[in-house]
Amino acid sequence: MICVEKIAGLAHLAPLDTTRIPACTYAHPQVASIGLTEHKARQRGVAVRIGSFPFAANGKAIAMRQDEGMVKTVFDAETGELLGAHMIGSDVTELIQGFAAAMSAEATEAELAHTVFPHPTLSEAMHESVLQALGRPLHH
Secondary structure (H helix, E strand, O other), rough: OOOOOHHHOOOOOOOHHHHHOOOEEEEOOOEEEEEHHHHHHHHHHHHHHEEEEEEEHHHHHHHHOOEEEEEEEEEEEOOEEEEEEEEOOOOOOHHHHHHHHHHHOOEHHHHHHHHOOOOOOOOOHHHHHHHHHHOOOOOO
């Protein structure tokens, strides 16, 4: 019997990791998350490094008059692995895919910190959250 995965050429892919599926709430403000919360990671005994950045300090959010909200990132303190990301604010359901791609690529906090984010954009808040986790925020 031929399975659908073989026909579609997907038989070689790893099983789906459901912790890497973004969750989006289409409300005002929007809410988006992926991966583990800080609490869940700590419950699993993982030493974490946390970053957060408010949209109130993001130029694009201020210009749009949508400066309520924030981005929070959760990293494994030992490996730098992105364990989770959580956002609330304008257009965050569009932004979460950046963290989904980073998790799929197994990008570390150091790699994310060295990524150039366009300016001025809401996505800069994502970068700032990563930098804050490393103790190197550009904006305070």
